[in-house]
Amino acid sequence: xxxxxxxxxxxxxxxxxxxxxxxxxxxxxxxxxxxxxxxxxxxxxxxxxxxxxxxxxxxxxxxxxxxxxxxxxxxxxxxxxxxxxxxxxxxxxxxxxxxxxxxxxxxxxxxxxxxxxxxxxxxxxxxxxxxxxxxxxxxxxxxxxxxxxxxxxxxxxxxxxxxxxxxxxxxxxxxxxxxxxxxxxxxxxxxxxxxxxxxxxxxxxxxxxxxxxxxxxxxxxxxxxxxxxxxxxxxxxxxxxxxxxxxxxxxxxxxxxxxxxxxxxx
Numbered sequence: 001x002x003x004x005x006x007x008x009x010x011x012x013x014x015x016x017x018x019x020x021x022x023x024x025x026x027x028x029x030x031x032x033x034x035x036x037x038x039x040x041x042x043x044x045x046x047x048x049x050x051x052x053x054x055x056x057x058x059x060x061x062x063x064x065x066x067x068x069x070x071x072x073x074x075x076x077x078x079x080x081x082x083x084x085x086x087x088x089x090x091x092x093x094x095x096x097x098x099x100x101x102x103x104x105x106x107x108x109x110x111x112x113x114x115x116x117x118x119x120x121x122x123x124x125x126x127x128x129x130x131x132x133x134x135x136x137x138x139x140x141x142x143x144x145x146x147x148x149x150x151x152x153x154x155x156x157x158x159x160x161x162x163x164x165x166x167x168x169x170x171x172x173x174x175x176x177x178x179x180x181x182x183x184x185x186x187x188x189x190x191x192x193x194x195x196x197x198x199x200x201x202x203x204x205x206x207x208x209x210x211x212x213x214x215x216x217x218x219x220x221x222x223x224x225x226x227x228x229x230x231x232x233x234x235x236x237x238x239x240x241x242x243x244x245x246x247x248x249x250x251x252x253x254x255x256x257x258x259x260x261x262x263x264x265x266x
Contacts, residue, residue, distance in 0.1 A: 006037075009068045012058065015039030018068045034066050040259060049153045053252075137212045140171055142182035164226075170197050171206045171216040182215040196220050 002021050009018040016035040023029055036044045044050045047065040054060065062072045150158045160177055169179045186194050196219040201209040203218065210216075 009036065011063060011068055012054075013039075034068075036068075040262075045155060046153055115182070139210060139212065140206060140216070142178055142185075142216055143173065144173075145181040145185070146175065146178045148181065162247050166220050167196075168218045169216055170203055170218055171210070176215050179215065179217055183217065186215045 003024055004019060004021050006017050006019045009016045016039065018137045019035045019037065020032050021035070022032045036050055038044070040052070044053065047060065047063070050065070051060050062070050064071045118192075149160075152158060161180060163176050163180055167179065167183070169176070183194065190213065192213065194214065196214055196217045197203070197206070197211055199209050200209065202211065205217075212223070
């Protein structure tokens with residue numbers, strides 16, 4: 001059961017309506033969803049979708065989608081926060097898109113520097129700089145990606161990719177979707193080659209012999225034939241995207257023309 005409230009939206013051009021749908025039952029009772037309707041009755045579920053439709057006719061930079069109001073103060077605060085944020089400055093002033101992986105970063109439990117015990121003359125302290133700077137990493141963090149799904153602007157779940165037969169998972173309860181997310185994360189975040197788990201012992205006891213810098217899959221080899229197949233798929237995907245963008249532009253132009261004609265006849 002839901003309660004619907006539809007009101008005019010002064011921040012948008014005349015004829016635009018804002019609808020707030022309040023949920024009355026279930027675990028999400030009390031929460032609300034916001035939608036917008038154009039003068040022709042077209043429904044919009046998100047700000048990016050609304051921005052693409054309006055184009056350059058309305059500046060939605062300081063438009064708050066939930067309240068339906070222009071909030072220039074909020075936009076100014078965001079600019080100031082990004083301007084004084086060291087992480088944003090290091091990225092060239094670009095907004096933080098939060099691409100950090102869900103890995104638990106554990107601090108070192110050993111105090112530095114190590115104190116030499118002189119009561120035992122035979123003791124020797126060895127300093128391994130690589131071991132000192134390297135921090136422990138959480139095993140099987142890829143399982144946190146399980147159940148995550150990507151969706152488009154209309155909130156429809158996108159179809160997942162099919163993994164090649166040569167990619168086989170390693171570790172407890174590792175599904176194809178989790179493995180795909182882990183490989184994509186490794187390609188995005190790691191600067192070293194992605195080879196999979198090269199140690200045979202990792203398949204028998206991954207909790208001990210697992211290489212945390214590689215995804216949870218068996219070692220694989222990429223041949224020239226695989227590269228040519230992927231190049232063909234990329235070419236076909238780009239052609240399909242180009243055709244879809246052209247069709248979308250023609251449909252949008254036809255819709256704008258129809259709205260202009262309807263406005264003149266009214």
